[in-house]
Amino acid sequence: MTALPGPGTAPDPGVALLERALGYARAALATVTPDHLWQPTPCDGWHLGDLLAHMEDSLDAFAEGAHGAIGLHSAAPAPLPERIATLQAKACGLLGAWSAATADVVDVGGRPMAVGTITRLAAVEIAVHGWDVSRTTGAGLPLPDAFAEALLPTALALALEQHGEFGTAVPVSADAGPDRRLLALLGRRAPRT
Numbered sequence: 700m701t702a703l704p705g706p707g708t709a710p711d712p713g714v715a716l717l718e719r720a721l722g723y724a725r726a727a728l729a730t731v732t733p734d735h736l737w738q739p740t741p742c743d744g745w746h747l748g749d750l751l752a753h754m755e756d757s758l759d760a761f762a763e764g765a766h767g768a769i770g771l772h773s774a775a776p777a778p779l780p781e782r783i784a785t786l787q788a789k790a791c792g793l794l795g796a797w798s799a800a801t802a803d804v805v806d807v808g809g810r811p812m813a814v815g816t817i818t819r820l821a822a823v824e825i826a827v828h829g830w831d832v833s834r835t836t837g838a839g840l841p842l843p844d845a846f847a848e849a850l851l852p853t854a855l856a857l858a859l860e861q862h863g864e865f866g867t868a869v870p871v872s873a874d875a876g877p878d879r880r881l882l883a884l885l886g887r888r889a890p891r892t
Contacts, residue, residue, distance in 0.1 A: 712878040713818025714797050719846050721824040722788045724829030728783050741887050742828075743866060746834045747852045751782050754828050758789040765796035768806040769817075793821070817828075819853040826850060826866065827885055839890075846861035847877035851884075858884040 729746045736748040745753070760769050784833055825844060831838040858868045866886015870877050882889040 713815045716822035720826035727829040728832040730836040741831045764805045765800040767802045823853045842878040847881045854884045
């Protein structure tokens with residue numbers, strides 16, 4: 700299956716999740732002011748400026764993946780005054796790249812991964828870090844339940860494989876909604892809504 704639908708084929712559902720994640724993250728990024736850059740985030744030991752640099756690296760890496768390989772290298776982030784505009788532009792570029800991608804497999808540091816896996820991983824990474832930004836700025840933008848529910852299987856896989864990409868899973872009550880379960884799997888304590 701390819702991300703770009705041909706006659707009689709459905710688009711990769713991960714691209715639709717990616718689109719929703721990018722829209723959510725762009726809304727969160729719109730709440731950032733220069734005063735927020737040194738605020739601590741839900742990512743242990745990171746200030747918002749650190750998180751924004753990581754998000755820029757992630758967008759670059761996932762955009763590379765749309766062309767068949769992710770090299771797992773880091774580029775210098777944009778200067779702070781330009782960072783939000785750069786992130787928003789790269790978010791749009793990322794969606795365009797994956798919407799036009801035709802590869803079935805992406806090479807990730809020598810490990811082949813299915814395109815659908817990469818788009819879902821990107822959606823989780825972008826949505827959760829968008830939530831981190833929103834919490835840091837005080838905007839508190841909730842992750843919609845249906846969207847969080849759709850991201851849960853990928854978040855569970857990430858939590859089970861845990862290679863340090865996110866925080867260690869935290870306990871959550873049995874009656875927690877999908878947003879709180881998703882965030883808890885990735886080491887975040889979301890407030891009850």
